[in-house]
Amino acid sequence: MNEDKIIRVGFVGAGGIVKQRHLPGLRALPNVRITAVANSSLDSAEAFCRDFAPEAKAIARWEDVVDNEEVDVVWIGAHPCMHHDATDFGLQCGKHVFTQARMAATLAEAERMWERAQSFPELVTAICPAPQGMKGGEMVKKLLAEGAIGTPHQAMVHSLNSAWLDANQPAHWRQRVEISGVQILTLGIYTEVLQRWLGHIVEVEARGRVVTPERQGYTVETPDFVHVMAKFRGGLEATMLFSGMAAHAPTDKLWLYGSEGTLSYDFVTDEVALGKREGSMQVVPVPTDMQREWTVEHDFIQAVRDPSAPRPKPDFTEGVCYMRVVDAVWEAMETRAAAKCA
Numbered sequence: 001m002n003e004d005k006i007i008r009v010g011f012v013g014a015g016g017i018v019k020q021r022h023l024p025g026l027r028a029l030p031n032v033r034i035t036a037v038a039n040s041s042l043d044s045a046e047a048f049c050r051d052f053a054p055e056a057k058a059i060a061r062w063e064d065v066v067d068n069e070e071v072d073v074v075w076i077g078a079h080p081c082m083h084h085d086a087t088d089f090g091l092q093c094g095k096h097v098f099t100q101a102r103m104a105a106t107l108a109e110a111e112r113m114w115e116r117a118q119s120f121p122e123l124v125t126a127i128c129p130a131p132q133g134m135k136g137g138e139m140v141k142k143l144l145a146e147g148a149i150g151t152p153h154q155a156m157v158h159s160l161n162s163a164w165l166d167a168n169q170p171a172h173w174r175q176r177v178e179i180s181g182v183q184i185l186t187l188g189i190y191t192e193v194l195q196r197w198l199g200h201i202v203e204v205e206a207r208g209r210v211v212t213p214e215r216q217g218y219t220v221e222t223p224d225f226v227h228v229m230a231k232f233r234g235g236l237e238a239t240m241l242f243s244g245m246a247a248h249a250p251t252d253k254l255w256l257y258g259s260e261g262t263l264s265y266d267f268v269t270d271e272v273a274l275g276k277r278e279g280s281m282q283v284v285p286v287p288t289d290m291q292r293e294w295t296v297e298h299d300f301i302q303a304v305r306d307p308s309a310p311r312p313k314p315d316f317t318e319g320v321c322y323m324r325v326v327d328a329v330w331e332a333m334e335t336r337a338a339a340k341c342a
Helices: 016-027 042-051 062-066 080-092 107-118 137-145 187-198 296-305 316-335
Strands: 007-012 032-038 073-076 096-099 125-127 152-160 201-209 225-232 237-243 253-258 261-266 271-276
Touching: 007 062, 007 296, 016 032, 016 073, 016 296, 032 042, 032 062, 062 080, 073 080, 073 296, 080 096, 080 107, 096 296, 107 316, 125 296, 125 316, 137 187, 137 261, 137 271, 152 187, 187 201, 187 225, 187 237, 187 316, 201 316, 225 316
Parallel strands: 007 032, 007 073, 073 096, 096 125, 152 237
Antiparallel strands: 152 253, 201 225, 225 237, 253 261, 261 271
């Protein structure tokens, strides 16, 4: 592995997540340079470079960031509607590609991204992981593997907030299907997390509703809340509740019920709690060596530098798996019937 080699990164989209997480993470690594930036406009790209990456060149067209001799890694921070095109073109140009979550605007786009990546196995591809559950996830998997709650049979996860409660606010980009595609609230995030911990979801039933159908002249199609019944391959069944219309909502939390007890995870505090059948719920300390921290940028660049290094997760296969669930939720809402995910 040549750690002295400079890895040149080009941003396609440089919004909040890039400024808050990705840029600081890349800046902390030796011999990583930001060389090109395209954003929603040339003016915004120039402003980003002026304020955050003065060594980089602001570029009007994202295609000219991708097809650029001064770029080794295409780092996509744009909205889901651009993930497929930027990824596909990036791989064809011989670039490693990191894309912000969610994987794509539609399942069909995600599947094409996966197919393209299979054609370039030497290039590193990855999706930004969900930070939810990152710190204590290994402890959850350990407790389940050890049979701490026996055989899990039922689960509940809720992720509720009031972000969309004000009917006078314009439609958020996450509510605009032409930008966000089939993504609904935090459905994709928690599907990614739960499938990592509990195995694949194979069937869903779903009901959703648009509470405020018109926002400043824009017709909203993305549900303001959705309730999902999910069946996992291992037999576990889960109730998943998501809302952007819930004032005074409880914290984002998972409850797992098994034959011998209950396991819970608070996604805000990262608190793991366990209760046996005859006892009360008790907090389970997560040892430092089991706590996974945010090393997303390091892991990706390490894989670019060293072909023998572990490929970063989630990969495109995992992305397609959660996209199948999100797509099936839409089908289930439209047909009012169970929809298969696999």
